[in-house]
Amino acid sequence: MPSNTKRLEGKVAIITGASRGIGKEIAVYFAKEGASLVLTARSLESLEAVSKEIAALGSQEPFLFALDVKNAEKIQEMTDKTLDKYKRIDILVNNAGITKDGLFVRMSEADWDEVLETNLKGTFLCMRAVSKIMMKQRHGKIINMASVIGLIGNAGQANYAASKAGIIALTKSVAKELGSRNVLVNAIAPGFIDTEMTQALSEETKNSILKTIPVGVFGKPADVAKVALYLASDDSNFVTGQVITVDGGMVMA
Numbered sequence: 001m002p003s004n005t006k007r008l009e010g011k012v013a014i015i016t017g018a019s020r021g022i023g024k025e026i027a028v029y030f031a032k033e034g035a036s037l038v039l040t041a042r043s044l045e046s047l048e049a050v051s052k053e054i055a056a057l058g059s060q061e062p063f064l065f066a067l068d069v070k071n072a073e074k075i076q077e078m079t080d081k082t083l084d085k086y087k088r089i090d091i092l093v094n095n096a097g098i099t100k101d102g103l104f105v106r107m108s109e110a111d112w113d114e115v116l117e118t119n120l121k122g123t124f125l126c127m128r129a130v131s132k133i134m135m136k137q138r139h140g141k142i143i144n145m146a147s148v149i150g151l152i153g154n155a156g157q158a159n160y161a162a163s164k165a166g167i168i169a170l171t172k173s174v175a176k177e178l179g180s181r182n183v184l185v186n187a188i189a190p191g192f193i194d195t196e197m198t199q200a201l202s203e204e205t206k207n208s209i210l211k212t213i214p215v216g217v218f219g220k221p222a223d224v225a226k227v228a229l230y231l232a233s234d235d236s237n238f239v240t241g242q243v244i245t246v247d248g249g250m251v252m253a
Ligand SMILES: NC(=O)c1ccc[n+]([C@@H]2O[C@H](COP(=O)([O-])OP(=O)(O)OC[C@H]3O[C@@H](n4cnc5c(N)ncnc54)[C@H](O)[C@@H]3O)[C@@H](O)[C@H]2O)c1
Pocket: 016, 017, 018, 019, 020, 021, 022, 023, 040, 041, 042, 067, 068, 069, 070, 095, 096, 097, 098, 118, 145, 146, 147, 148, 189, 190, 191, 192, 193, 194, 195, 196, 197, 198
């Protein structure tokens, strides 16, 4: 007999970079499964569309918080307010991320720093802020958005590749530290997913990437959201320290 229980009923989930693309899709999937959501992005206005979409589903209204993931104080304020409101934090999705592509020999320190601070340090800061709470609860799921580029590297993306490889190493290390407290930490490594981030690439680049994908199509945000839902749900309660590629077979271990 199929159960009517929603997979994230009673769970509190924080999602960074939830205003568009993959983060927005994860928010919609989690809302449909009954999660209480804390959605963050750099501006509140950018979160209004996803908030309306979730309300239209008849799901619980999300708590919106303006937050730059480089700002440790704001992250602390957001976790404090989440705890005041919901009394617990079950899931953190570190999705916020940027690219600033360029050839390595011409890469400016500013572009290096901005990508590493947003993608890698931002993930570290958010994980650190929720970890103590999750350890006390003896329950928590942390999902970090890496990339296949963090596994194989990419010409023109040395900063991005380093940040995503760093996220993978961070994921495995923290999974080892927190496993005994039932705080599970995993990463998703998407391949090419059709979002505003990748729409900026030239047709020529997109066509050459397409040739490297065995299934012959680009991914959709929903393809990543479904894997995030698995990692957030009780279906993955014996899974930690893993990197799940969602890439149509582009990178095989
Ligand atoms: N699209 C892809 O093909 C692809 C592939 C591999 C990995 N990823 C990763 O998935 C994640 C989401 O990508 P996307 O394609 O949806 O990108 P996107 O550019 O559409 O969305 C990124 C989100 O992050 C937010 N963000 C950026 N900097 C921030 C900051 N300093 N503080 C808070 N929020 C910030 C943006 O506002 C936006 O909501 C990123 O981490 C990206 O690196 C994407």
